[in-house]
Each structure stands twice: as C-alpha cells, then as structure tokens.
Amino acid sequence: MRRTRILALLGVLAVWAAVSYGNRALGVMMPALLPTPGDVGTVFAATARDGTLWRHVVTSLGRIAVGFGAAAVAALALGLLAAMCVPVRLMLEPIIEFVRPIPPLAFLPMFLVWFGLGEASKVAFIGYTTFFPMFVAVAAAVLRVDVTLLRAAASLGAGHLDLIRRVIVPAALPGIIVALRLGFALALFVIVGAEFMGADAGLGHLIMEGRTFFLPAQIVMGALVLGLLGSVVNALLLAAERRLFRWREAGATS
Amino acid sequence: MNIHVRGLSRTFIAQGRETPALLDVDLEVAEHEFVCLLGPSGCGKSTLLNIVAGFLRPSAGEVRVGGRPVTGPGADRGVVFQEYVLFPWLTVDGNVQFGLKLKGAPAAERRAVVARYLELVGLAAHAEKYPVQLSGGMKQRVAIARALANNPEIILMDEPFGALDAQTREVLQDELGRIQRVEHKTVLFVTHSIREAVYLADRVVVMTTAPGRIKQVFQIKLPEVRDRFAPEFTHYESEITRVVKEEVAKVHE
C-alpha cells in the first residue's frame, strides 16, 4: 500500500515533468504558464532561503491558531451546554440552520469592513467560519452517548456530576476530537481565500502574488506547501487520536 | 433487601400512540431469593426490570426496595445488561472498580476488591485489557464482576446471556450459580430461556403478552446444585413450557 502510494506519486511527478518540459521544448504554450517541477523547486528554494516562505507560513498558521483556537473553545463549551440542555438546543438550532447555508466566504468582505485590513479581520473570520460546524459536531458527539452507558454508571452509584465527568466526557471525546479535526481542515480551506484580499502576508497572499506578477510557479509552490501543511497536521492529529483512543482499536480477542 | 412491587403499570407514548407495556403487576422478591422473569417478546419483563432499576418511571403503582420507594437508579441495585455495557475507555480493572471509585474508596481497598472479584469470575489474568479485546463471554463476566464489586444488595439482570452462543451461555450459567451460592444476593433475572430459568431460579414468574401481567408463578424445589438432565428438572421445564406456549401463540396470532 505504501509502495503503490510512492509509485503513484512518482508517476504523477513523471507525467508533470514530461508535460511541462515537453511544452518547453515544443513551445506549445508560453513556458511560464506551465511551470516545470524545476521551476517550482527554484521558487521554493529562493523563498525558503531568504526567509519569506517561513514568514508567510507562520503568518497563516498564526491566524489559524488564534481564530481556530478561540472557536474551538467556544464550540466545546457551547456544544456541551447545548447537548445537555434541551431549551438551549431548541433555541440555537433554528439560528444555526439559518446561518449554515450561507457560504462563510460571503462574509469575508463584511469582516474586512468591520475589522479593517489587519490581522483582526482574518482571525475573526476564521473564528466565525470554524465555530458553527464545530459546535454542531461537538453537540452531536455528546448527544450520541449511549443511554445504556449512563444507566450502567447510575446503577453503580454515579450522580449527576459523576455522569458528566466520568461517562459523558470520555464517551464523547473521540467524536469531539473529530469535530476539531474538521474545524482545522476548514480553517486551512478558507485561510487561503481570506488572504487573497486585503492581506500582505500569508500563504494565500503569496499565491495571489503569483497571479499578480504572473508567476504560476509561485502559485503552484504555494499550493503544494499548503497541501503539505494540511497533510502533516492531519497526520499528526490522527496519530494523536490513535494514541489517545487506544481503547478503540480492534485487538485480538483471546 | 427485598423488592416489593404493587399495582405497577407502565404505558409508553410514542407519536401520539399509547402502548401499555405493563398492567397492574404485583411481585414480591424476598431477600436472598433468585427470581426469574420469563415470557414471550414484548411481555414487559425488561420494562419491569428497568422500573425496579430506576431507569424508567412507572405510570401507576409503587415499587419499594428494602422498604424505601424507588426514585431512580442507585448503587443498592446493581445491573447487568444484555449488551454488557462496559466502559470502553477503561480497562477491565478500571471497569470493575468504577463503583468503588465513585464512593471514594481508598486505592488499597479498591485493588483488593477488584482482585477478589476478577478471581471469582476467572479473569484475573486479563485485568489490563480493554473491552474491545475481549470475547462476549469475557465481557459479560467483567460486567458481573463490576456489579458485584460494588456490593449492591440487589442484582438485576436483563437477559445477560442472550447475546452469547449456547456453549458459553451454559458455562456462564454454571458460573452464576456458583457465584450466587457464595454471595447470596437478591436477584431479579429476566430471560427468554425456560431452561435457564429452571436452572438458576428459586421462583419462576411467567408473564403474559402485552400488556404484561403475571400469568403464573412456579416455585422451583430443586437442590442448589442442579442437574439439567434430572427428571425433576425436565418436569419443571415441560410444565413451564406449556404455560409459556399459550402466551407465545397469542403473539403470533
């Protein structure tokens, strides 16, 4: 499985190289339009060496960290509350149904108007975008807790607080972590768009620059770096999940 | 502690329709007695158990345990479920000491109690395993150990061996019989299996189809250690089967 993955990657690389270098040789399209792996590598090296790449990466990640972080805390608190309090849930549900169909990016210009062109607008936007889906997912994870688990604990003497602390939280935790993973992926998805406009730093801005100055190689590089970032963080989160939830593994039954 | 049920009724309301599950049930379970509830599907035996456990509230009637009315679940009534319901994020050890931890028992005491009951159910070697690594039979033994370790006066069992294959079932019945001879708890045991009921119970209560009522009660006068193939055993089996068959026929009408 691993091997086929790597082979496939090499295959794609090979096709890309063939097409782009072939284009260069045959002059079908403007060479700049179809950047070769070499071109992309050059841009990567250049921006990495003079530090601009890292500056942009850190900026983007920083915005995500703050926006997503705040939204996650809020989603956890409110999600737990909504799950355990029927009136709160019934009140919040219609509002969420109302806001949900509106593409978050539609609010980006409004955030720019409200918060100006600085960091605050990006962070607030990320927070807004990631809050709702995470809130819904956290509440769903808590609601899914099996009633028989609650009954078992109660018949062992658990009171209200015990039930929350020792049954509901551990039982809902896997689902909550999935919700957080979802939120992070979403944050990565929209940060690019948010940095297209009214930003002077960040990976999204770097990519937009590639368009402004007609540097497709820079666009491709930026996109690949983003993809890599997302994969790495996702892999890290999955690994953390696997360690935390060792008890979920299907082990051998003796 | 004994169980006292008088005039118990329970109706379920779903989508505007009322379904009576239990109607005017009277039942007494004396201290240290092992009583089986037997009946066709839908006769309300699980509902009755759930009400005694405090998971459901009665529509009418009263339930008292040790003289005190039942207002909710509690550590005085341990429950063993058909689906085991172990806490998947805890090891076997963690599961068995769950009730003790809630009570704030000191670590040394917890360790001793866990060791004792794991020994009793024969799972001492698996204390550090997670439920997902256990077979069905093992999981149910952990569930029994967990309930017993909390030292409840009453144990309620809802078809605990229903999800197991026939062989494991009989092995666990033997185990349960052995444990009861040591622990002498008051037990209310729900089952489908007449054989199981005759094997384990002091009294067998046969219930009617919905709405559930008590149809007939059988006093099982057999020695403590029972032989499934003894003629007296078979006699009880056929007697009870006859009565149950009447009710089963009504379900399939």
Next chain:
Amino acid sequence: MWLSSVPEMMEWGLRGASLPPRRALSWRLASLAIFLALWSVAGGLVEARRPFNPLFLPAPWVVIGALLELARKGQLWVHVAATLERVAVGFSAGALLALALGLLAGQMRAVRNVVEPVVELLRPIPPLAMLPLFIVWVGIGEGSKVGFITYATFFPMFVTTVHGVAQIDARLLRAAQSLGARPRHLFFRVILPAALPDVLTGLRLGVALSFFVIVISEFVGAENGLGYLINDGRNFFLVPQMLGAALLLGLLGYAGNGLVRVLERRVLRWQHPR
C-alpha cells in the same frame, strides 16, 4: 435544573424527551422571532444613537430595503442569474466528470490506479489555492470561474462515487449473475442503483461546495454575480447590500440542497417506503 435531570437522562439519554412536534415548532419559531427581534433592536439602537456609522450594523429592514432597491432597478436579477449560471454550468460539468470517472474507477482497477493517485495528491490542497492558477491560464472571464467550480467540486463527488461503487456488496453482483445478468445488465440494474445513495450524497456536497467557492471567485475579477455585489459593497461600506446578497446566497444554496434532497427522496424511495 435546566440541564437534563438524571431521571430524564435515564429514560431517554441526553436527547431528552422528544417534544411533541407542535411544541418543538413553537420553540423554533420563538427562537427565530427572538433572533430577529434582537437584531432589529440592535439595528434600531445603532440608528438612533449612532455610536458608529449605522451602515456597520444594519437593521433587518435596512437589509431588505437594500435588496428591494436593487430589485427595483432590475440589477438584482442580473447578479442572481450570473451566479446561478456559473454554479449550474460548473457543477454540472464537475458532476458529469466525477460520475463518469468515478463509476469507471469504481469498477476498473486500471482506471483507479491511474486516477486515484492524482486525486490523492491534489485533495489536500485547498482548491481555493488553485484559483489564481485558473485565472492565469484561462484569463479572468467566465471560463476560469466555471472551470474552477468544476475543479473544486470534482474531487468530493469523485471520491463519493468511487466509494459508492466500492461498497457494493459483492454478493449482490453474484446473485444477479446467477440470475443471468450480463455486464451491461449488471451496470445498469445493480451497480447504478446500489451506488446511487452515495452518489446523491456526493452531489449534495458538490452543490454546497459550488456555492462555497463561487463567492470567492466572484470577488476577484467579476463584473456581476452575488459575490461581486458583496465585494463591491466594500467600496462604499454598503453593508446592507453585502448582508442582503449573502443571505440570498444562503437561500439559493439551501434551495439547491433542497432540490437534490427532493431528487433523493424520489429516486431512493426504496429506502423509506411508506
């Protein structure tokens, strides 16, 4: 105690007793009413006291007013139509491609081995990152916008289609074959119907994603469309216009989703016969 009490939890779990539908409905309506009321009060206060420019927090009636104004001038329909057209074309192209390739890949190992690595490589890259590339290649016109929607929606729809085919119980195929089905029959009478639930879910995702990405592509280099309307409002702080357009977008997305759901219910009637 407002939190679910222990007896309630014991009987129904955390969901609590399901309220009779009429009471649940009244709670929902009350919630929406309170939301609108709070919004109106906030907007009204801002207009009256002017702690900041009231354009920053327009009351609901101001938003509706802005939309009506645009409608009256005949401009609103131009923008709505532009957005809808791009979404329709882009999504259809993406769906067609995804279904065709997905169905093929789901059945033929060879196709899968070729297409899947490319998909797996491109999937972690947020599609929005590729938008500038589309613009560089195709220019700033309709082509890049529509093409971008096709690109963005292709991946999730492709993946769900492949999954829809892959999860088909092999025994269904064997049963059909033992009844005399030939490859053509197998495809149309077993594979297609069995994969349909997943395919339709994928379509719903695609519709949502289309509206998700059309906004941003209409921010950069567009002369019409709801996204353009929103971004254009920035120049003169026309927040009512921006909010109104956003709400409209939400409505359109909701309608699109609803359409697919209706389709689902008709085509998948076998899942919930009544």
